[in-house]
Amino acid sequence: xxxxxxxxxxxxxxxxxxxxxxxxxxxxxxxxxxxxxxxxxxxxxxxxxxxxxxxxxxxxxxxxxxxxxxxxxxxxxxxxxxxxxxxxxxxxxxxxxxxxxxxxxxxxxxxxxxxxxxxxxxxxxxxxxxxxxxxxxxxxxxxxxxxxxxxxxxxxxxxxxxxxxxxxxxxxxxxxxxxxxxxxxxxxxxxxxxxxxxxxxxxxxxxxxxxxxxxxxxxxxxxxxxxxxxxxxxxxxxxxxxxxxxxxxxxxxxxx
Amino acid sequence: xxxxxxxxxxxxxxxxxxxxxxxxxxxxxxxxxxxxxxxxxxxxxxxxxxxxxxxxxxxxxxxxxxxxxxxxxxxxxxxxxxxxxxxxxxxxxxxxxxxxxxxxxxxxxxxxxxxxxxxxxxxxxxxxxxxxxxxxxxxxxxxxxxxxxxxxxxxxxxxxxxxxxxxxxxxxxxxxxxxxxxxxxxxxxxxxxxxxxxxxxxxxxxxxxxxxxxxxxxxxxxxxxxxxxxxxxxxxxxxxxxxxxxxxxxxxxxxxxxxxxxxxxxxxxxxxxxxxxxxxxxxx
Numbered sequence: 440x441x442x443x444x445x446x447x448x449x450x451x452x453x454x455x456x457x458x459x460x461x462x463x464x465x466x467x468x469x470x471x472x473x474x475x476x477x478x479x480x481x482x483x484x485x486x487x488x489x490x491x492x493x494x495x496x497x498x499x500x501x502x503x504x505x506x507x508x509x510x511x512x513x514x515x516x517x518x519x520x521x522x523x524x525x526x527x528x529x530x531x532x533x534x535x536x537x538x539x540x541x542x543x544x545x546x547x548x549x550x551x552x553x554x555x556x557x558x559x560x561x562x563x564x565x566x567x568x569x570x571x572x573x574x575x576x577x578x579x580x581x582x583x584x585x586x587x588x589x590x591x592x593x594x595x596x597x598x599x600x601x602x603x604x605x606x607x608x609x610x611x612x613x614x615x616x617x618x619x620x621x622x623x624x625x626x627x628x629x630x631x632x633x634x635x636x637x638x639x640x641x642x643x644x645x646x647x648x649x650x651x652x653x654x655x656x657x658x659x660x661x662x663x664x665x666x667x668x669x670x671x672x673x674x675x676x677x678x679x680x681x682x683x684x685x686x687x688x689x690x691x692x693x694x695x
Numbered sequence: 696x697x698x699x700x701x702x703x704x705x706x707x708x709x710x711x712x713x714x715x716x717x718x719x720x721x722x723x724x725x726x727x728x729x730x731x732x733x734x735x736x737x738x739x740x741x742x743x744x745x746x747x748x749x750x751x752x753x754x755x756x757x758x759x760x761x762x763x764x765x766x767x768x769x770x771x772x773x774x775x776x777x778x779x780x781x782x783x784x785x786x787x788x789x790x791x792x793x794x795x796x797x798x799x800x801x802x803x804x805x806x807x808x809x810x811x812x813x814x815x816x817x818x819x820x821x822x823x824x825x826x827x828x829x830x831x832x833x834x835x836x837x838x839x840x841x842x843x844x845x846x847x848x849x850x851x852x853x854x855x856x857x858x859x860x861x862x863x864x865x866x867x868x869x870x871x872x873x874x875x876x877x878x879x880x881x882x883x884x885x886x887x888x889x890x891x892x893x894x895x896x897x898x899x900x901x902x903x904x905x906x907x908x909x910x911x912x913x914x915x916x917x918x919x920x921x922x923x924x925x926x927x928x929x930x931x932x933x934x935x936x937x938x939x940x941x942x943x944x945x946x947x948x949x950x951x952x953x954x955x956x957x958x959x960x961x962x963x964x965x966x967x968x969x970x971x972x973x974x975x976x977x978x979x
Contacts, residue, residue, distance in 0.1 A: 441791070444787045444791045445791075447783055447784070447787060448784070448787050448788075448791075448800075451780065451784045451861070452803060454858065454861075455803075455804060455805075455806070455807060455862065456806065456807065457822060458815060458818035458819050458822050459806065459810060459818065461818060461821050461822050461827075461828055462810070462817075462818040462821065472826070473821055474821065474826040474827055474828070474831070475826070475827075475828060475831045515712050515713040515716055516713065518709045518710070518713065519710045519712070519713035519714070521709050522705070522706040522707065522709030522710035522711075523706065523710060525703075525705055525706035525709070529703075534714060537714065537717055537718075537722070538710075538717055540717070541717065543963065543967060544721075544725075544960065544963070545915070545916075545918070545919025545936075545960075545963065547919050547920075547921055547936050547939060547940075547956070547959075548725075548728070548959065548960055549721065549724070551728060551939070551952060551953070551956055552721075552724030552728040552956075553720060555724065555727050555728055555731055555949060555953070556720075556723060556727045559727065571720055572720070574720070575716070575717070575720045575721050578713060578716060578717065582713065607705065638813055638922055639921055639922070643943075651811075652811060655811065655813050655814060655817075656813055659813070659817055659926065663820070663821065663824070667814075667817060668821075671810060671811065671814035671817065671818065674810065674811045675809060675810040675814070678810070679806075679809050682809055
């Protein structure tokens with residue numbers, strides 16, 4: 440049983456880590472094809488990626504869309520979570536359900552619906568349109584995380600502050616926000632990650648200025664290349680660094 | 696005005712922006728899509744309905760309803776395979792791996808989660824290709840005389856999907872397992888259950904919420920995904936999302952794309968209804 444366990448663990452780790460290992464190793468391929476045999480390491484492809492204007496522009500676009508859409512989703516989710524925490528609203532369950540609903544719908548459907556509505560309204564595909572779509576998918580996430588964070592202690596603190604004469608903005612920004620700061624950060628980072636990696640909505644709703652996943656997608660059409668490996672490895676590295684930082688900064692502190 | 700009414704007004708006011716956003720950019724586009732699916736295409740212009748012609752086409756045209764079958768088959772295979780592979784993995788990490796290595800083991804088990812989704816499918820294309828690592832090793836070792844085609848078949852799609860969803864399910868099942876008190880297993884052992892009986896009759900049923908939540912997520916994400924079948928499965932048999940995207944590109948057939956999307960949406964809703972009683976997200 441014991442050896443069987445370790446063998447299974449080894450096989451599964453092999454399966455899970457294989458594609459990432461191949462991706463990273465062949466990003467150093469000295470040659471035109473990222474397949475065996477491996478010819479000596481070179482950083483040529485990384486230099487090419489960092490000098491690629493389209494890629495760097497796409498990277499900037501992705502960063503912009505992810506930052507802004509996560510900020511909007513966080514703000515809307517925060518206000519809504521605070522609103523539902525104040526008091527029982529008539530039809531509250533229905534309204535909560537409505538805000539959560541986009542979570543259970545495929546991104547493809549959300550993107551297609553927005554595309555058609557924007558077509559009708561005469562709105563052209565753009566980063567702005569993509570950002571709007573990303574708020575739609577991340578708002579339910581932020582709302583759910585922040586609602587879960589507002590418990591009985593937060594509610595009574597809100598009531599106390601209001602009884603002592605604090606204005607609504609003061610209550611939200613000076614009392615509630617600091618009390619649930621770790622959840623606010625978690626919701627923001629998760630939203631950022633989802634927006635950063637989102638493909639189909641961005642594919643449908645952008646045309647000339649595209650985001651990074653869409654740019655990588657168009658690189659795939661020209662076939663296999665170590666350059667794609669290099670981009671992929673860089674994106675992977677950045678995400679891992681982000682996750683490790685988040686883990687060390689946030690969750691370590693929270694568990695203490 | 697009473698305090699309670701002021702509070703209600705305030706609460707509603709705070710929730711309003713989120714509700715408006717969801718209404719304008721989720722409900723309205725969805726309604727537009729349903730309305731579009733009730734029209735049809737004449738030449739290149741959309742003739743508004745309402746008529747059910749699009750749906751009649753979907754369920755009579757083999758190239759269309761086959762897409763629904765392909766998607767359901769792939770999704771069912773992936774969901775079952777992922778649960779079968781992920782459960783032992785989560786169990787081994789939660790109970791066999793020494794406590795101080797547990798976090799590291801879990802981190803490694805979900806590490807590729809952090810690569811971009813498009814890049815992950817591309818990596819599998821590299822691995823599974825005719826000249827890829829696997830075929831290279833198998834022919835090099837003399838196990839296979841010639842490379843077998845995996846890329847651009849359903850097998851490649853299933854492998855790519857299973858890779859992703861094993862990670863997801865390992866997370867949901869693991870978090871379920873570590874919440875179980877070890878006393879359940881101890882009590883069962885004291886009462887004479889063998890180790891295998893403990894797992895099968897005690898631990899397994901107790902992890903059902905984690906399994907079902909993960910399986911539902913797998914179903915929803917898998918059946919609606921365009922990237923993996925497009926990169927790995929190729930164009931020999933098209934899944935539902937591939938069919939939807941094809942309508943947009945080739946003829947701009949928005950009514951058909953919308954109709955297929957509504958069918959997709961209905962399937963997800965049915966899956967939700969089927970699992971709803973196990974889906975208590977807060978337990979996972």
